[in-house]
Amino acid sequence: MNTYEADALPAVTEPDIDPRLLRAFLAVAREGHFGHAAAGLGIAQPALSRQVRRLERLLGTDLLVRTPRGAELTEAGRTVVPEAERALAYNRRLVRAARSTADAGPALLTVSAPMPSPPGGLLAEAVRRLWSGRTRVSVVELQDGQQAAALADGRVDAVLTWDPPVADGLACEALVEERTSALLAQGHPGAATEPMSLAALGAQAVLFPVRERSHCWAQLDAAAAAEGVGITPVPTAPSAVADLVAAGLGVSAVPGSFRFAGYPGVTFVPLERLSGTMSVVWRRDDDSRAVAGFVAACRDAARSLAAAHGDVWRLPEATGPLVRRAGSGPEAPPVV
Template identity: 35%
Template sequence: MSAPNHLDPRLLRAFVAVAEELHFTRAAARLYVAQQALSRDIRRLERELGADLFVRSTRRVALSAEGERLLPYARRVLAAHDELLAAFGEARPLLVDLNSPGLTTGRRVLHRARELAPDHELMARFESGLTYAAGELLGGRLDASFGRFAGLDPVLRAQLDQQPVRYEPMAVVLPEDHRLAALTEVPLAALAGETVYAGAGNPRTPEWTDLARRLFHGRGIEIAPPAPLAVGDEEFQRIMARTRTPVLAVVDFPALPGTVVRPLVDPVPLSLVSLVWRKGLVHPGFDALRRAAAQLADAEGWLRRPVEGWIPAAEHNIIQAHK
C-alpha cells in the first residue's frame, strides 16, 4: 500500500463496517448510509491507498491480504478519533442495547441517562441476548448492553467490563388456562414435572439457558428443547400458543394476549443484571449511563438482595469483583 498524506476517518469507518459485516448492504444499514455511497467510499479509500481491500464476487465479499493488514490499524485510528471527539463534546451516538423492548431495567437506566446528559445522543438497540450483544460490543457495533455477565464465556468476560445494576426477580409466563395460572405467585416446587422454555438452542441467549439449568437442577423441572427462534411479540405469542409451554422470564416481562406472568417464589430466583461494555470505552454519554444505573440501583434498592432470594454461586463472584 502507498502512504497518503491524509485519510478521512469516514472512509476508515466505512472500511471497518464492511470488513466486519462482509456484506455491503448490512454495512450500509449499520452506518445509516446508502449502499451506493458506501461503495464509493470504499473505492475512494482503495484509490488513496493504492490497494484492493476486498475480494468481491457475485456471492461473497472477503478481505484481501491488504485489507487484513489494514483492519487492526483502522480500528485503532477510529478508537483514538472517537476518544478525541468525546473529550471535546462531539461524540457520536452512544448505542445502548436494551435486549428486548418489553424489559424495563435497561430502559429505565437509559431514560435516566438521557436526563443526565441531554446534550448527547443515546440510542436504544434491541439485540435479544447478552452473548450476541457481547460480540457486537467487541466489534464496535454496540457500546453497552444489559444482562447476565456471569453467564458469558470467560474469553468474552476478559474483554468486557460490567457494573451490577439489579437483582431482578424471575417469573414464569403461563397460558391463561394453565393449571398454575390462577395462583398469584408460583412456588418453584409447583413446577416439578413441567417442561419450561428457557431459550435452549438460541445462540443469542445461552447465558439465560445456563441460569435456568442451574435453577431447575434437582427440582424436577425440565428445560424445553430448542424451538424455532421467534422474532417479535407476534411470533413469540404464536409459538407459545402452539406449544403451550411455560416460559422462564423476569417479573417485568410484559404479559401477551392469552398469557399471564406469575412471580416465582420459595425461593425467589434472581437474575443479576449488569451494565456491560467493552474495556476502554470513552464517551461522555457513557458516564451518564453509569451514573444513571448507580442512581436507580440506590433509589430502587435494586441491589439489596432479598433474604429468601436465590442466585448461582457465579453471581457472588461478579458482585465481589465489583466491590
C-alpha cells in the same frame, strides 16, 4: 500543465482497508472458528469468509490457516492482530473526539439490551435518566454470543446483559438481581400455587428463546437438572412468547419485571429459588462522558427499582466495576 517530480507520488499505492474487514478477521482470530465468529457478528459464514479472503488479498498474504477444527493464525496473522485492534481503536477515538467538540450535536450512544424490555424496567429507567439535549440513546438487540465482538469493534458502546461476555479490555458491573417468574395463560391452574416449582413448569410445553437467551436457558436447565427435572424447550422468538402463552400453547419463564409490560391474557407466578443478574458491560478504554453517564444512570436506576419493588429486584451483594479478561471465567449465576 502541472508537472511533478518523479518521486513525488508513491510507486505503489497502499490499499485502504475497510474496518469491516478488520472486524471480520479479528472475530475469527478470537474464536478460532469461522462459524462461531459469524454467529458472533450476526452475519452468514460465507459472507465472513469472503471478507477475510478480501483482506488477505489486499494485504498480499494469508492471515489464517483453515483446519478441520476451525482456523489458526499464520505468522502474518499474529502480526496483524494487534495492528488491526489499534486501527479500530483509533477509529473509535476519532469518533469520540469529533463528538466531544463544543459545536457538536447530541452524542449518540448505542446500547444493546435484551428485548422486549418492559416499561419501567432497568433499561427504560436508565435511558430516561440519561436522556438529555447532550445524549441520545439508540437501542439494539444482540444474541448472547455477539456482545463481545460488537463492543470490541465499536458497533455498540455498552451492553445490558444477563450473560456478561469475557474478553480482554472489557469492564463489567453487576447491577441488580431480578426474580424469575413463570408466564402462564390467564386461568391456568398453576397460577393458584405460588411460588411455582420447576417440576410443575417442566411438566408443560416451555416456550423459550433458547438461541437468543442461551445463558438464561442454561441457567434454567441447570437449576431444573439439580432438582431432577427435565425441561424440553420449544424454541420461540422473544417477541412471540407472550402471545403464544396467552393463546394457551405453552408456558414460559421470564424476568419478573415483565409483569409491568401489561401483556393481555397472561399471568405471572414467581418461580421457586430462581433469579438472574443484570450487568452492564463497556470498553475499559472508553472514557467518554456518554458511556460514564449511562453506567451511572444504570446504577441509579437499579437502586431505585430495588427500593420500589423488592419482590422483583434486589441489589447484588457485591457491586463495582470489574475488568473482564479472557480466561477469567464468568461467575455462576445466582439462584436464590
